[in-house]
Amino acid sequence: MGLITVRGLVKNYESNGITVRAIRGIDLAIGRGEFSAIAGPSGSGKTTLLNIIGGLDRPTEGRVSVSGTDLGTLSPRELSELRLRRIGFIFQAYNLIPVLTALENVEYVLLLQGVDREERTRRSMAILREVGLEAEAHRVPGKLSGGQQQRVAVGRAIVSEPDIILADEPTANLDQKTGAALLDLMHELNHRRKTTFIFSTHDSMVMERAERLIYLVDGSVDSDRTRGAAHFTRKKPAAAKKRK
Amino acid sequence: MANARIAIRLAWRNVWRNTRRTVLTLLTILVGSAMIILMNAFAKGGHDQMIEDAVASNTGHIQVHEKGYWENRTIDYALKPDGALLDSLGKDARVRGASMRIHADGLLSFGNTTAGAMIQGVDPEAEKSVSTLHSSVLPGGRYLSPDDRKSIVMGETLAKNLGARTGSVVALISQGFDGSIAAEKLTVAGIFRSGNPEYDMALVLMPLAQADETFTMVGYVHSITLRLASPSDTAAVKALIAQKTDPRGIEVMGWDELMPELVQFIVMDDVSCYIFDFILFMVVAFGILNTIQMSVFERTREFGVMLSIGTTPGQVVAMVLVESFFIALLGIALGCAAGWGLSYYFQVNPIDYSDYAKEMAVWGVTTVTYPADATALNLSMTALITLALAMMFSVFPARRASRLEPVQAIRQL
Numbered sequence: 001m002g003l004i005t006v007r008g009l010v011k012n013y014e015s016n017g018i019t020v021r022a023i024r025g026i027d028l029a030i031g032r033g034e035f036s037a038i039a040g041p042s043g044s045g046k047t048t049l050l051n052i053i054g055g056l057d058r059p060t061e062g063r064v065s066v067s068g069t070d071l072g073t074l075s076p077r078e079l080s081e082l083r084l085r086r087i088g089f090i091f092q093a094y095n096l097i098p099v100l101t102a103l104e105n106v107e108y109v110l111l112l113q114g115v116d117r118e119e120r121t122r123r124s125m126a127i128l129r130e131v132g133l134e135a136e137a138h139r140v141p142g143k144l145s146g147g148q149q150q151r152v153a154v155g156r157a158i159v160s161e162p163d164i165i166l167a168d169e170p171t172a173n174l175d176q177k178t179g180a181a182l183l184d185l186m187h188e189l190n191h192r193r194k195t196t197f198i199f200s201t202h203d204s205m206v207m208e209r210a211e212r213l214i215y216l217v218d219g220s221v222d223s224d225r226t227r228g229a230a231h232f233t234r235k236k237p238a239a240a241k242k243r244k
Numbered sequence: 245m246a247n248a249r250i251a252i253r254l255a256w257r258n259v260w261r262n263t264r265r266t267v268l269t270l271l272t273i274l275v276g277s278a279m280i281i282l283m284n285a286f287a288k289g290g291h292d293q294m295i296e297d298a299v300a301s302n303t304g305h306i307q308v309h310e311k312g313y314w315e316n317r318t319i320d321y322a323l324k325p326d327g328a329l330l331d332s333l334g335k336d337a338r339v340r341g342a343s344m345r346i347h348a349d350g351l352l353s354f355g356n357t358t359a360g361a362m363i364q365g366v367d368p369e370a371e372k373s374v375s376t377l378h379s380s381v382l383p384g385g386r387y388l389s390p391d392d393r394k395s396i397v398m399g400e401t402l403a404k405n406l407g408a409r410t411g412s413v414v415a416l417i418s419q420g421f422d423g424s425i426a427a428e429k430l431t432v433a434g435i436f437r438s439g440n441p442e443y444d445m446a447l448v449l450m451p452l453a454q455a456d457e458t459f460t461m462v463g464y465v466h467s468i469t470l471r472l473a474s475p476s477d478t479a480a481v482k483a484l485i486a487q488k489t490d491p492r493g494i495e496v497m498g499w500d501e502l503m504p505e506l507v508q509f510i511v512m513d514d515v516s517c518y519i520f521d522f523i524l525f526m527v528v529a530f531g532i533l534n535t536i537q538m539s540v541f542e543r544t545r546e547f548g549v550m551l552s553i554g555t556t557p558g559q560v561v562a563m564v565l566v567e568s569f570f571i572a573l574l575g576i577a578l579g580c581a582a583g584w585g586l587s588y589y590f591q592v593n594p595i596d597y598s599d600y601a602k603e604m605a606v607w608g609v610t611t612v613t614y615p616a617d618a619t620a621l622n623l624s625m626t627a628l629i630t631l632a633l634a635m636m637f638s639v640f641p642a643r644r645a646s647r648l649e650p651v652q653a654i655r656q657l
Contacts, residue, residue, distance in 0.1 A: 095546075
């Protein structure tokens with residue numbers, strides 16, 4: 001059984017009295033430590049699928065399980081707890097809390113988990129060091145570049161060492177060099193920590209680096225391909241750029 | 245603890261996120277609460293002054309009568325002063341003065357003119373510690389002295405109506421305690437202007453010893469009038485006297501029973517004051533609601549993210565409420581300081597209407613200076629109500645923030 005199991009997933013939206021069928025029956029199993037990308041054209045249901053897997057949205061039909069727990073049976077509070085303890089989110093627009101510094105943004109999740117101050121600061125600083133932002137720890141997001149903000153967002157997502165990280169178009173607002181560096185970082189974390197990464201993306205660079213590429217068209221899985229892990233080695237940004 | 249830390253840290257920084265809006269909200273709370281405090285301080289100071297003026301001019305804080313006197317107010321209801329009671333009251337620090345009085349209605353004649361008068365026999369020295377009429381005697385005349393017998397002082401309007409002046413000899417006709425005719429020729433020693441139209445038009449003061457003789461009182465008096473150091477002691481001193489006297493024969497009345505019309509006026513004034521308070525409180529509350537509402541609306545996406553990464557709805561509510569608490573607390577602190585400062589200024593420099601005293605007297609208003617008095621109760625109640633309203637009015641936007649659907653909230657621009 002996979003870490004994430006999706007069975008008969010359907011999601012319909014009502015928009016101006018018209019039913020929009022965003023997801024039309026998806027079955028998936030994603031294992032621990034996978035580095036997967038969900039790709040497809042706009043409106044194919046990538047983000048909707050990611051949101052449902054992350055417990056941010058409820059399916060119209062079907063079920064999603066994380067480690068055997070059916071998300072449909074959880075209360076909003078239990079879903080909050082699940083997101084807090086087991087899932088990290090990375091958003092396209094970084095979505096950091098603007099009044100908190102980089103360090104505090106990373107600490108935030110640990111603070112919610114009740115980790116004591118010393119431990120919190122130690123772990124958060126270690127993560128910032130890992131994402132190359134130790135020197136920017138006390139800057140607020142407004143004083144950081146887009147790439148730096150997204151690295152803080154990655155730090156926030158991984159600091160509590162969740163099983164799963166869901167990244168919605170994480171490179172969409174970044175230039176190619178920064179995007180490649182961020183992917184290197186996430187890939188390394190995936191290898192080192194065995195954290196499951198699931199991206200929704202348009203970005204061919206992300207698709208090329210994913211070990212598994214799930215391609216959606218009109219809310220259905222069009223193709224689901226797995227590639228050899230050897231395909232991925234850590235590349236320097238220059239190499240990434242050249243390849244592009 | 246962690247929840248509290250998050251809520252406090254985020255709330256404090258969010259307060260200063262939009263400085264202009266926070267400053268405007270603080271100003272709303274500051275001006276609103278300062279106005280409430282000042283208005284209530286004027287009400288309290290003005291009412292206390294009215295009570296003090298009324299009490300000091302003649303009524304006193306407490307009067308002791310023969311039972312039934314106040315209802316009938318005839319010469320027949322008189323009591324024999326209890327020396328022991330008077331002694332104990334004289335030793336009581338709460339009692340500033342006690343004066344025995346004889347009251348009678350009569351006719352005063354001067355030349356061909358006759359006018360009705362309220363005669364009040366008083367001990368000139370004791371009376372000085374109870375009423376202020378001695379200081380209202382117009383130049384050219386004088387107040388009663390302990391040696392006086394057939395001298396009187398009378399109100400200015402009464403003197404004018406009679407055509408009498410200082411030194412004039414007027415004739416008094418009344419009824420004695422024993423039913424006999426009380427008649428006396430009395431010399432006007434002085435004329436007073438109390439500012440109270442009723443007193444100025446009819447009140448005549450004569451020495452207690454003379455009144456005892458004229459009205460054949462044989463040692464009886466109609467009232468023992470007490471002036472206290474503080475009106476707040478009225479109930480306690482009243483209870484003490486009631487304890488030491490026979491309730492079947494003696495009535496002990498406080499200033500509020502002696503002047504029910506004044507109490508009624510104060511109650512009516514308080515009601516209008518509360519209405520203004522309510523309006524001002526609502527202005528402040530809606531100011532806070534508007535700020536918090538806007539602040540939450542602007543941060544919809546942020547709340548969506550917070551909820552997505554594991555913040556519970558309860559923690560979101562706490563963050564918004566703490567933010568509101570900080571704004572309200574700051575505004576209240578500033579408002580209380582401003583309200584107290586303004587009140588203190590007007591306590592030291594009361595609003596003075598003495599230039600309009602005559603016009604005001606026509607309407608029965610004898611108080612011409614209106615000081616403010618900001619009490620601790622005024623400050624604490626204003627602060628507490630403002631804070632409570634701020635928190636109540638913040639619950640709606642806080643709940644709205646906590647109930648956001650993360651997916652939709654994150655999409656918000």
